[in-house]
C-alpha cells in the first residue's frame with residue numbers, strides 16, 4: 050500500500066467517526082516501519098479494531114467504494130458489540146458510545162497501516178507515540194457541542210457565540226501567511242479550529258504558524274507550501290492534509306493577487322498571471338478539496354463541509370483599469386455557484402465572500418508597495434498631501450466610513466459554516482459600498 054492509498058484510508062476512517070459521534074476528529078496515520086512494501090511489524094494493541102481490506106484491493110490497487118463499505122461495516126459491528134442496545138438507542142438516550150482509538154488495516158494476514166484517532170491532532174499523535182489504544186468515548190447525542198480546545202477569542206473576533214461552529218474543525222486557508230488570509234487563520238485558530246496555512250510563501254506560513262501555536266499553546270496551525278495555480282502542488286498539499294489530520298471540514302480559497310492595468314495597455318502575460326491565480330487557482334483548489342471531501346462523505350453522509358472563496362466587491366461590480374482582477378472575481382462567483390449545484394450531493398456547500406477594501410492590510414498599507422503610497426505618488430487623489438489624506442478619501446466612499454477588517458470576514462465565515470440551508474451564494478461584506486441587485 051502506498052502513501053496515497055494510506056491517505057485515502059485515513060480520510061475514510063475520519064468519516065466513520067464524524068458519522069458515529071458528533072463533533073470533529075483527527076486521524077494520525079503511522080507510516081510503515083520499514084519502507085512502503087513491508088508489512089507493519091509491531092503487534093497491534095489488543096483493543097485495536099482490525100479491518101481486512103483485501104476485498105477492496107484488486108490488481109494491487111485500493112478501490113475506494115468497496116473500501117468505504119468494508120470499513121463502515123466493520124466499524125459498526127465493533128461499536129454495536131460494545132453497545133448491545135444499538136447505536137440508535139444510544140443516540141436517543143444521550144449516552145456516550147465506545148469507539149476504537151486505533152484502527153489497523155490488514156491485507157489478509159499483513160497489517161499494512163495503523164491509524165490513531167482522537168479529538169484533535171495533538172491527542173491523536175500522543176496516542177500514536179504511546180501506543181495507547183484505550184477506547185474513546187463518543188458522545189452520540191444530537192446537539193452536543195463540537196469538540197476542540199476552548200475558544201480564546203481576541204477582541205473583535207467573536208461573532209455572538211457563533212465562532213463555536215468551527216471549534217475542533219479542520220480548516221485550510223490558502224494565502225494564509227498574511228493579509229486577509231492571516232486574519233482568517235488567526236480567527237479560526239482562536240475559535241478552536243486546526244488550520245493548515247497554505248501559501249506560496251512557506252517561510253511566512255511557518256512564522257504565522259509558530260505565532261498562532263504559541264498563542265494557543267496547542268497545534269492550532271500547520272504550515273504547508275502550495276502554489277494554487279499549479280495542480281500538482283495543490284494535489285500534494287491535500288495529500289499532506291489527509292496524511293497529517295485525516296480530513297478536512299472547511300477550505301477557504303483566499304490566495305489572490307492584484308495587478309491593475311488598462312485594457313489598452315496591460316500585457317497579456319500579466320493578465321494571465323492574475324487569472325491563473327485568482328480564477329483558475331480557485332478551480333484547482335475547489336477540485337481537489339471537493340475530491341477529498343467527497344471521499345470523507347462516503348463514510349460520513351450527513352456531515353456538512355464548506356468550500357468558501359474569498360472573492361471581492363470587485364466580483365460584484367466593475368473595477369476601472371483593473372479588469373483582470375474584477376473579471377477573475379466575477380468568474381469566481383460563477384464557479385462557486387456552479388460547483389455548489391454539483392457538490393450539494395456530497396453535502397459540500399460552496400459560497401463566496403465579497404469583502405470591501407482591507408485598508409489596514411498590506412495590499413493598501415504596506416509602507417513601500419502599498420496602494421496608499423502608490424496613489425499618493427501618482428497623484429491619483431486630488432489635493433491629497435499625506436497617506437492619511439488618501440486613506441480618508443477611500444474611507445469616505447464607504448457608507449459605513451471604514452474599511453473591511455478581518456473580524457468582518459470572520460463573521461461571514463462563521464455564518465456560512467453555521468448556515469445549513471444556503472449554498473452557491475456571494476455574500477457582500479462591504480459596509481454598504483456594494484449591494485446586491
Ligand SMILES: NC(=O)c1ccc[n+]([C@@H]2O[C@H](COP(=O)([O-])OP(=O)(O)OC[C@H]3O[C@@H](n4cnc5c(N)ncnc54)[C@H](O)[C@@H]3O)[C@@H](O)[C@H]2O)c1
Nearest residue numbers: 224226227228229249250276277303304305361406407412
Ligand atoms: N486587500 C483587500 O483590500 C481585498 C479586498 C477584497 C478582497 N480581497 C481578496 O482577499 C484575498 C487576500 O488578499 P490580500 O489583500 O489579503 O492579499 P495579500 O497580498 O496581503 O496576501 C496574499 C497571500 O497569498 C499568497 N499567494 C499569492 N500567490 C499565491 C499562489 N499562487 N499560491 C499560494 N499562495 C499565494 C501570498 O504569498 C500572500 O501570503 C484575495 O483573494 C483578494 O482578492 C482583498
